[in-house]
Amino acid sequence: MANNEPGFSTLAVHAGAQPDPTTGARATPIYQTTSFVFEDADHAASLFGLKAFGNIYTRIMNPTQAVLEERVAALEGGTAALATASGHGAQLIIFHTIMRPGDNFIAANKLYGGSINQFGQAFQSFDWQVRWADPANIEEIESQIDDRTRAVFIESLANPGGTFVDIAAIAEVAHKHGLPLIVDNTMASPYLVRPIEHGADIVVHSLTKFIGGHGNSMGGIIVDGGTFDWSNSGNYPMLSEPRPEYGGMVLHETFGNFAFAIACRVLGLRDLGPAIAPFNAFLLLTGAETLPLRMQRHCDNALEAARWLNAHDKVAWVSYSGLEEDDNHALMQQYSPKGAGAVFTFGLAGGYEAGVKFVESLEIFSHLANIGDTKSLVIHPASTTHRQLSPEQQTAAGAGPDVVRLSIGIEDIADIIGDLEQALAKV
Ligand SMILES: *Cc1c(COP(=O)(O)O)cnc(C)c1O
Numbered sequence: 001m002a003n004n005e006p007g008f009s010t011l012a013v014h015a016g017a018q019p020d021p022t023t024g025a026r027a028t029p030i031y032q033t034t035s036f037v038f039e040d041a042d043h044a045a046s047l048f049g050l051k052a053f054g055n056i057y058t059r060i061m062n063p064t065q066a067v068l069e070e071r072v073a074a075l076e077g078g079t080a081a082l083a084t085a086s087g088h089g090a091q092l093i094i095f096h097t098i099m100r101p102g103d104n105f106i107a108a109n110k111l112y113g114g115s116i117n118q119f120g121q122a123f124q125s126f127d128w129q130v131r132w133a134d135p136a137n138i139e140e141i142e143s144q145i146d147d148r149t150r151a152v153f154i155e156s157l158a159n160p161g162g163t164f165v166d167i168a169a170i171a172e173v174a175h176k177h178g179l180p181l182i183v184d185n186t187m188a189s190p191y192l193v194r195p196i197e198h199g200a201d202i203v204v205h206s207l208t209k210f211i212g213g214h215g216n217s218m219g220g221i222i223v224d225g226g227t228f229d230w231s232n233s234g235n236y237p238m239l240s241e242p243r244p245e246y247g248g249m250v251l252h253e254t255f256g257n258f259a260f261a262i263a264c265r266v267l268g269l270r271d272l273g274p275a276i277a278p279f280n281a282f283l284l285l286t287g288a289e290t291l292p293l294r295m296q297r298h299c300d301n302a303l304e305a306a307r308w309l310n311a312h313d314k315v316a317w318v319s320y321s322g323l324e325e326d327d328n329h330a331l332m333q334q335y336s337p338k339g340a341g342a343v344f345t346f347g348l349a350g351g352y353e354a355g356v357k358f359v360e361s362l363e364i365f366s367h368l369a370n371i372g373d374t375k376s377l378v379i380h381p382a383s384t385t386h387r388q389l390s391p392e393q394q395t396a397a398g399a400g401p402d403v404v405r406l407s408i409g410i411e412d413i414a415d416i417i418g419d420l421e422q423a424l425a426k427v
Contacts, residue, residue, distance in 0.1 A: 008075065008191065009292045016070025017285075030282045031063045050246050050254070050266060060270055064278040068285045072211065072221050075190040075288070076203050079226030080261035082269060083219060083281060087186060087206025088118055089274030090220030093264045094182060094204060096272060097238050098150050101127035105151040106144050108135035108165065109396045110158035112206075113385040115184070116393065119153075134396075135165045138173055145177045150235060152179055156195050157187040157336070159371070160381050160405045161319055161398025162344040164193075164331040171199025178235075180228045186210070187343060187371070191295040192336045201228040202260065209372030210342070212287040213294050217280040222264050226257030238263050294374065294410055299339025301416060302408040308417050309346050314354070314424050319398070320344035342409075343371050345381075347402040354427045355380050355404050361423035364415055365406070376409035376416055 006014070017028050036055035038044035046052040055061050065083045073081040084090040099105070107119055109132040119130040131144040135154050152174040154165050167183060174181040182202045183195035189210040195203050205211060207219035230239035230252045239259055242248040246266070252259040269275060276284075299322070306320035321328035322340030332340050348354040359367050365378040369385055379385060381399035394400055408416060 011071070011074045012291050013289045015074035016067045028064060028067045028282065028285055030278050031058075032278050033062075034058050050249060050262075058278065059273060059275045060265060062275075062278050062281070064281045064285070065276055068207075068219075068276075068281045068288070069221065071285060071288055072190075072205070072207075073223055075194075075291070076185070076223045077190075077194050077196045077225075078203060078223035078261075080258035081221050081223045082261050082264045083207070083221045083276045083284075084269065085220065085274040085276050085280075086218045087184075087204065087208060087220040088114060089272075090204050090206075090222045091115065091118060091184075092274070093268035093272060094202060094222055095123065095128055095151075096268050097260065097263050098180070098236055099126070099128045100237070102129075103148050103150045104129035104131055104146070105149060105153060106131050106133050106141055107153040108155060108158065109133060109393075110135055110161060110163065110165075110398060111155055112159040112184070112186070113381065113389065113399070116386075117388055132396075135170065138166075138169055141170060142173050142177075145179070149177070149179060151182055153182045153184070155184040155187060156193045157185075157341050157343075158398070159187050160343065160345055160385070160403070162187070162321055162341060163319075163328045163398070164188075164321055164335050164340075166331060167193075167195050167198040167200060167335065171201075175199070178233050187341055188336060189291060189295055191292050192299070192338055192341060196223070196225040196227070198335070199227075201225045207284045209370070210295060210298075211291060212284040213291065213372060213374060214283075214287055215370060215373035215375065217283040219276050219280050219284045220274075222261065224258050224261035224264075226260075228260070230259060238267055243267075295342075296339065297410040298342035298408060301410065301413050302342050302344060302406075303340065304413050305406065305408050305416055305420065306344055306346075309420065312424060314349055314427055316347040316349045316402070318344065318346040320346075343405065343407045345398060345403045345405045347400075348404065348427060350427055351402045352382075355402060356383075358404060358423050358427050361426040362419055363422070364411065364419040365423075371405075371407035373407065374410050376411060376419075377407040379405050381405050 069081040133140040180201035183200040203223040239252040310318040321332035386399035
């Protein structure tokens with residue numbers, strides 16, 4: 001074996017997996033079982049007491065899930081990971097682990113519409129308060145931090161506008177106030193951006209998008225960066241106080257730099273329940289193997305499509321940080337030199353009506369609410385993903401009424417541009 005740390009593409013294919021020790025199967029088997037037999041009563045007791053690590057019940061842990069977790073932790077450069085049934089399930093477990101009723105967190109106002117709903121609406125029932133801030137405005141983030149703030153949450157590449165965020169600058173202000181930085185890295189994927197290298201403490205993904213990549217399975221994952229000192233302040237009691245059900249164990253003392261991932265599993269997933277199905281873990285793992293190839297093709301196709309649209313006289317504007325003239329281009333080159341991702345927005349000179357006509361005229365592009373599929377996708381955010389938001393929130397999130405969002409697939413670029421061309425001709 002070479003001594004060097006394997007490269008990203010090698011990790012994407014191999015990290016966390018070995019030929020099956022029992023059967024020799026080369027692909028990771030789908031362990032389609034709810035539960036696992038104990039060796040004896042002592043073994044069972046030590047598993048339940050967290051004295052030994054092993055499988056008990058698929059809600060908490062499963063060998064197919066475990067390979068997916070190791071794979072994504074390696075791709076992100078984290079210490080451990082926890083896979084969940086969806087990206088939203090992952091976010092719920094993260095905040096359940098760090099928030100008490102009455103606590104608050106700062107979140108970027110440029111986020112996936114579903115996250116804006118989850119934070120602004122569902123989390124209200126738990127009395128977890130969200131404070132929105134422009135991720136490009138460090139003072140606005142800092143001025144909202146108080147003694148009940150427990151975290152800062154951003155997207156590395158913000159959905160739907162496709163803008164990169166200065167992760168290192170935000171990490172610095174979060175750490176100055178003793179707070180972890182949580183980064184949703186769904187849109188960039190670790191092929192483009194590895195947030196932990198820029199100061200993030202926790203990375204979260206919707207695996208549903210680029211890591212799975214084929215639009216066939218839901219999944220989420222939490223990656224523990226292993227960087228945050230959970231015992232420093234007493235503000236994170238799940239990690240820093242004795243757990244009666246585990247014999248008074250203090251998770252951060254026992255598990256050190258992967259305590260956050262453990263807490264998310266043995267408290268969050270155990271009690272809240274959004275476990276990923278083994279079959280979905282298998283499909284997402286298969287997708288992860290080709291992430292580097294797919295992501296580069298997504299980026300190359302998106303850049304060509306954005307350039308072509310930008311030169312079209314029915315197009316009012318294109319917002320894609322891969323374009324040299326884009327306001328976000330310098331940050332893109334700093335954080336994501338291999339490309340600017342698959343997703344971008346543009347506005348048609350004809351406004352809302354033209355946008356609807358355009359979306360309905362496309363043939364290769366599918367009109368649906370998803371991103372990160374091998375297939376090219378299109379949506380009109382103001383009437384779909386972002387419709388629950390007020391007009392002000394829509395515009396702040398880059399999803400105003402004239403905006404069309406594209407997620408460029410891995411088809412031949414000539415066919416992608418041909419489809420855009422025929423649809424624009426009908427507008
Ligand atoms: C889709 C998405 C989510 C939510 O993930 P689900 O798997 O749909 O629950 C969160 N963040 C971003 C950026 C997303 O695109």
